[in-house]
Amino acid sequence: MKNKLQYNSKVSHILFILIIGIMLLNGAYTLHSITSEDQQSHTRTLLVSKSNEILNDINLLNATLGTCSSNNETCSSAAIQLLVEELNLEIARFQSIVSQEKSLASLTGTLGFDLLQLHIKEYKQTLDTNKLATSIEEASNTSIAIINSLLANYSDSNTREDTQTIYKVVAINALLLCVFILFYFRNARLIKHIEVERQRAHATFKTISNNLKTIDQEKVKERISNITTTSIEKNIYAKLLTSYEQLEGQKSQTDLYQRLYNLLGYEIRGITNTIQGGVKLLVKDSDENGALLAKEIISATRTLENLADNFNRISNIDSSNTEKTINFYNLVSELIVLGGTKSKQHSKHIECFVENTIPQQMHGNQTGLFWILLLQISNRISASPYSNVLLHVGCSGSQQVDKLTITFTLYFYDEDYETVDHVEGLDWDSASNKDITNTELSNNLLNGIKNYQAMLHTIEKAEKIAISFDVHTSHYTPLSNRLAGKTILLCGTANIHLDILQKILISEGAKVVIANTANDIFMMMKDLNANDGIFLTDHIKGITLDSFCKTLKARLSARNIKLMMSMSNSVDIDDIYNHVDYIFYHPFTPTDFIEHIVKTLESVGQEEEKLASSFLIVEDDRVQQIILNKILSGFDFQCQGVDDGEKAVSLIKEQDFDIIFMDCIMPNMGGIDATLLIRQYEKENGLPPTTIIGATALKSNKEHKRCIDAGMDYVISKPYKNEEIYSVIKKYMAIRKVG
Known part of the structure; x- marks a missing residue:
């Protein structure tokens, strides 16, 4: 088939x-004919014209x-000589033209004109x-005959040439046709x-396409072995079989990795649950400082637990789904x-500044974005x-007008700069730049998030990483005012x-009012309402924080x-929490920093706080x-009591x-079942967990562990x-004061 196609193509x-x-020959001949005819026609026209004049x-x-x-009469010899000269001149012009169109003149002859010239010479x-009159009369008859013959030849020649031209054009066009x-x-x-x-070929591919809907690896092998399968189909099925084998190998490897990821994530969660349960069992015998340390340990294990959850989710990520919503505040936190x-x-000191103009929610896959940012920042x-x-x-x-560009900028330095603007104002324009974008990872994880880029800029004594990407926000209401x-008096x-x-x-x-020293605080606090x-940092020169906070709080209450x-x-917290209204750990997270400041400023005093605190007693024994x-x-403290776990769950939903x-x-x-339902309700509605203190007459560690595993914070x-x-x-109270 191929040779035949090639042969026909060559002949064509x-x-x-x-x-x-x-077609080019026909055009050239036509152009030549038109040009030649114009020249011949002009010459012949002159020849005929001169004949008529003679x-x-x-x-x-x-x-x-x-x-x-x-x-x-005696005629004027001068007049006759003038006519003779004019006739002789016309004959000479005629002979000059004849030299250009010999074919037409040769058919007629010019002997009569020669005799006429001889008679004129004798005269x-x-x-x-x-x-002269006698000889002219004889020669004129011959000349008239010559001219008439010339006119006839002129007409015949035109007819003959037109006929030849037509024959040639018809022949060329016939050949072309x-x-x-x-x-x-x-x-x-x-x-x-x-x-x-x-x-x-279409029928072959259609058959293959229909077969692909139900075909598997074994059927592909059968098709290859079938003698009715064409060579084209066999080639296609052979390629398909190779793809099947490669896909199966990759799938097996992916399944193995996914099982390992899930196992690792579940093991981490199991370890964190054990740590949290053990810490809660031990903390009941510790003091306030022990409780604060326990809270930090539990917070760390929850972070590890969230990391494990993200680790499990990334192994099952659906990168093609771009309609998922990212809670950006939670991700940044x-x-x-x-x-x-x-x-x-x-052993590095980190500070974080998150602008309050960032969107709260945006479209994309939160797990993928979290991991690629975490890897880039952590590394x-x-x-x-x-x-x-x-x-x-x-x-x-x-x-793009419908998108926002999000930026994560990490600065690294040794100098003790005083402001963020100072760090950002360093000579970054002269920095050496390097693109450190993980293109393969970003393409796999960031569908729905466009133009992701990470650049490393290095100058003397400092460097920065600038990460940027474009997002489509689903909820953009900047929090402000x-x-x-x-x-706020800041010191x-x-x-x-x-x-x-x-x-x-x-x-x-x-x-915001800035106080540089402890004495400035006492001088400026009189202007506060x-x-x-008053917001203190843990770096104030010349004071002991514990005693200073105690003295200051006594004047503020x-x-x-x-x-x-x-x-x-x-x-470094010691007993400071007893003398302050709230303690923040920095770097601050955007989810709760301002919220806790607002709640703290609007809260009542310590004595009123006790009266405002509401406790629920769930106890079936009326005496207890x-x-x-x-x-x-x-x-x-104000108290309210119910005698059944079901009533407690219902009351929690209302108050x-x-x-x-x-x-x-x-x-x-x-109480254990009630605690499980309360924790489930809080999780489903995004509520902060209420402190639940279990009470049991059983003193075994096994019983206490059951209560902790259900979600109780302490057991007495x-x-x-x-x-x-x-x-x-x-x-x-101590834990509630610490963010």
């Missing part, structure tokens, strides 16, 4: 070239001579008019043959927590030789941490001015319920409580004791 090309050649001159000369002879010698017909039939056969082959942990592991924190890290998260308009009307060592605090508070509408606040503190390490109620009332004292063993619904033993109850509440 030759015929096509012949057609073009004949004929007229002869007639005029004959008439003049005849007049002179009949009247016996010039003798000036004999009578003899023959070649074209031959070309058409040749190509018609070729087109028909190609169409048959195309239909055959997780990255800040993990970035802070990574920095501590490498650079580990690799960078500098001791200070600044993370700046912001957004700006994209080149939540602190409008509030005044600490002048550094980037203080600058970030100032920027965040101002962006939320607060009036109720529900304003009566005016309902709140005292807050930023800590970088829980080891009265005893616990009396103990709590003795500490000026908020600070602490729930839950009897573990009750008729109908016990019956009968209730004043000191134990107060210790538990004191632990709760």
Whole structure:
């Protein structure tokens, strides 16, 4: 088939070239004919015209001579000589033209004109008019015959040439038509043959396409072995079989990796559950500092648990789905927590500044974006030789009007810069740049997120990573002015941490006053109003934080001015939490920092807080319920009691409580089942977990572990004791003050 197609194609090309050649020949001949005819026609027209003029001159000369002879008048020799000269001149011009069109003149002859010229020559010698008249009359008849013959030949020549031209054009066009017909039939056969082959190939591919809907690897092997399968089909099935084998190998490897990922994630979750349960069992015998340390351990295990969940989800990620929603505030908060942990592991100090203009939600896959950002940030924190890290998260308009450009910028340096603007204003324009985008990973994980890029910029004594990507926001309502009307007195060592605090508070509408020393605080606090606040950092020169906070809080309580503190390490907390209204660990996360400041500023005083605290007692034994109620009332706490776990669950859905004292063993619904339902309700509705303190008469560790596994925070033993109850509440108060 291939050879036949090649042969027909070659012949068709030759015929096509012949057609073009004949058409060009026809055009050239036509152009030549038109040009030649124009020249010949002009010459012949002149020849005929001169013949007519000679004929007229002869007639005029004959008439003049005849007049002179009949009247016996003496004619003017001058007039006759003028006519003779004019006739002689016309004959000379005629002979000149004849030399250009010899074919026409040769058919006629010019002898008559030669005799006429001889008679004119004799007349010039003798000036004999009578003899001239006799000879002219004889020659004129011959000349008239010559001219008439010339005109006839002129007409015949034109007719003959036109006929020849027509024959030539018809012959050329006939040849062109023959070649074209031959070309058409040749190509018609070729087109028909190609169409048959195309239909055959289409039928083959259609058959293969239909078979692919139900075919598997074994059926592919059968098709290859079948003698009815064409060579084209066998080639296709062979390629398909190879693809099947490669796909099966990749699938087996992927399944293995996925099982390993899931196993690793589940093992991490099991370990974190064990750690959390063990810590909760041990903390019941510790003091407030132990409770705070326990909270930090539990917070770390929850972060690890979230990391394990993300690890499991990434193995099952559906990268083709771009309609998932990213909770960007939560994602940034997780990255800040993990970035802070990574920095501590490498003895680095990290600060984070998150603009309040970033979107709350956007389209994309949160797990994929989380992991690629975590890998990029974590790897650079580990690799960078500098001791200070600044993370700046912001957004700006994209080149596409319906999108935003999100930026994560990590700065690494050793100098003690005072402001964020100072770090960002370094000579980054002269930096050496390197593209560190993981293109393969971003293409696989970031469908729905466009133009992801990571650039490393290096200058002397500093470097930065600039990560940017475009997103389509699903909920973009920047949070701002939540602190409008509030005044915050900010005190600490002048550094980037203080600058970030100032920027965040101002962006939320607060009036910020800077106090450089402890004495400045006492001088400036007189200008503060109720529900304003003082915010201290853990770097204030010349003071002991514990005693300073105790003295300061004593002066603030009566005016309902709140005292807050930023800590970088829980080891340094000591008993400070007893003298402040709230403690923040930095770097701050955007999900709850401002929210906790607002709640702290708007909260009541410590004594009023006790009265405002609401406790729920879930106890089926009426006597035990009265005893616990009396103990709590003795500490000026408000209490409410129910005698069944089901009632407790219903009441939780209608009312908020600070602490729930839950009897573990009750008729109908016990405390363990009730705790499980309460935790499920809180998780489904995104509510913060309420502190649940279990109470049981059983003292075995197994029973206590069952309560902790159900979701209780602490377990106390019956009968209730004043000191134990107060210790538990004191632990709760301390934990509630620490972010």
